[in-house]
Amino acid sequence: MPKKSPTKRERDPAATRQRLIDATVRLMLQQGFSGTSVDQICKEAGMTKGGFFHHFENKEALGTAAVEWWGRMGTALYAEAWQDTSVDPLEQLHRMFDIMAGFTRRDDNPVVCMVGMMSQEMSATNPAFQAACEKELNLWTENVAKLLTAAKKRHKPKTKFDPVQTAWFLNSLWQGSMLIGKACRSRHLIRDNLKLARSYVDGLFQAN
Amino acid sequence: MPKKSPTKRERDPAATRQRLIDATVRLMLQQGFSGTSVDQICKEAGMTKGGFFHHFENKEALGTAAVEWWGRMGTALYAEAWQDTSVDPLEQLHRMFDIMAGFTRRDDNPVVCMVGMMSQEMSATNPAFQAACEKELNLWTENVAKLLTAAKKRHKPKTKFDPVQTAWFLNSLWQGSMLIGKACRSRHLIRDNLKLARSYVDGLFQAN
DNA sequence: CGTTACATACCGACCGGTTTGTATGCCCAA
DNA sequence: TTGGGCATACAAACCGGTCGGTATGTAACG
Numbered sequence: 001m002p003k004k005s006p007t008k009r010e011r012d013p014a015a016t017r018q019r020l021i022d023a024t025v026r027l028m029l030q031q032g033f034s035g036t037s038v039d040q041i042c043k044e045a046g047m048t049k050g051g052f053f054h055h056f057e058n059k060e061a062l063g064t065a066a067v068e069w070w071g072r073m074g075t076a077l078y079a080e081a082w083q084d085t086s087v088d089p090l091e092q093l094h095r096m097f098d099i100m101a102g103f104t105r106r107d108d109n110p111v112v113c114m115v116g117m118m119s120q121e122m123s124a125t126n127p128a129f130q131a132a133c134e135k136e137l138n139l140w141t142e143n144v145a146k147l148l149t150a151a152k153k154r155h156k157p158k159t160k161f162d163p164v165q166t167a168w169f170l171n172s173l174w175q176g177s178m179l180i181g182k183a184c185r186s187r188h189l190i191r192d193n194l195k196l197a198r199s200y201v202d203g204l205f206q207a208n
Numbered sequence: 209m210p211k212k213s214p215t216k217r218e219r220d221p222a223a224t225r226q227r228l229i230d231a232t233v234r235l236m237l238q239q240g241f242s243g244t245s246v247d248q249i250c251k252e253a254g255m256t257k258g259g260f261f262h263h264f265e266n267k268e269a270l271g272t273a274a275v276e277w278w279g280r281m282g283t284a285l286y287a288e289a290w291q292d293t294s295v296d297p298l299e300q301l302h303r304m305f306d307i308m309a310g311f312t313r314r315d316d317n318p319v320v321c322m323v324g325m326m327s328q329e330m331s332a333t334n335p336a337f338q339a340a341c342e343k344e345l346n347l348w349t350e351n352v353a354k355l356l357t358a359a360k361k362r363h364k365p366k367t368k369f370d371p372v373q374t375a376w377f378l379n380s381l382w383q384g385s386m387l388i389g390k391a392c393r394s395r396h397l398i399r400d401n402l403k404l405a406r407s408y409v410d411g412l413f414q415a416n
Numbered sequence: 417c418g419t420t421a422c423a424t425a426c427c428g429a430c431c432g433g434t435t436t437g438t439a440t441g442c443c444c445a446a
Numbered sequence: 447t448t449g450g451g452c453a454t455a456c457a458a459a460c461c462g463g464t465c466g467g468t469a470t471g472t473a474a475c476g
Contacts, residue, residue: 013450013451016451030332030333031333032240032328032329034329038435038437047453048452049437050453051451051452051453052452053438054451054452058436110332115391116328117329119387119391120324120325120328120329120387121242121243121325121328123391124390125238133391134392137388137392165404168397169401169404173381173384174384176379176380176382176384176385176387179327179328179380179384180376180380180383182327183327183338183341183342184345184346189376192373192376193377196373203411220425224425245460246461246462246463247460256427257429257462257463258429258464258465258467259425259427261462262425267463
């Protein structure tokens, strides 16, 4: 936060560190973890190798930092839907679906999840990445499960269902949608799946 | 199918090629594509670099061959459910879910899909891989869509639904289940999702 | 049938370039 | 002046891919 010299190049280690993470996220979403080199990351961040290894012990540390940052950014994006407990929890879920559908309308970057990518590529061999990904996936699921539980209290469920199990169901569907959307180069497919997911959730409860 | 020498045959190029593909699949399921080196593949297949590049133009060619082989193996595994058109198509779908659930009970290797992994890791940068993965995912969806269409004729649908769209929904759910199952090291989760998927499909049609 | 000529299958050393990571020193703010 | 932020230079392993060579199977020809 200290800003002193207006002209000279600023030394802001926290910002530099974040620049490295941003660059990593940008590159990893495109090429995966193994496919992205430290040199490339440094270049993207306007930094040299020496500077990089000053901030991160190794490439793996950067990877976990990137996953954690992705998780924080994600919860921030979903916050609008998750945090406003004044509205009907079912409405909160609807808002969440709207946010997810909104991702498909942003042309700036593809609809992908770094956690999902990292899981597929690395979690079988790298325990640190596996744990980091599991944590983020758990977080998402917990939030959705909470909403489902709350919705269950407000609305009579049409049939019995377990909120946690259903939340994992929705998370899986979401991750799989992004996966297939990427392979088939189709945002439309993702949107269709979200529609079906929405009506699936609605169908859990009785009308009105 | 040329079969000449009845005795032991040292040189069997087709088998050698397959050995390389098998080794690739085995390693890639664990470490991904970029994470697996040609040297490693050769060692796993009991082969040398020179021999390898006699059979495949480059690493990418091997990758696409592996994806194609995975697709063929997959359709062979699902064949029992997909091909027996004598039974009720809804029953065919049930059998398919049983086959999928069966994957979670085989302790020999984790419940993962090479196409899904390849999609996440490579399809954004490598058009050949992207096309290969898209093709295999399309195949799976087409088969499921066919069954749903047939089921629609035999049973009255409870509400309107598009078989193709629903097939993509199920494919996404399946891929996402394997993804999350890997990250969370849980076969149980996959099984739960399959159960929900099964009742989702059942719920599309009227009872009886 | 036997020899020769050639194509195919495979080997393993090697190449240029890239990888992650280290050692060291400059530069600027406190 | 001192210590943290960052750059330069370099190391050592590893990468995909090439190349010369060898072993083996096959077909033509006498």
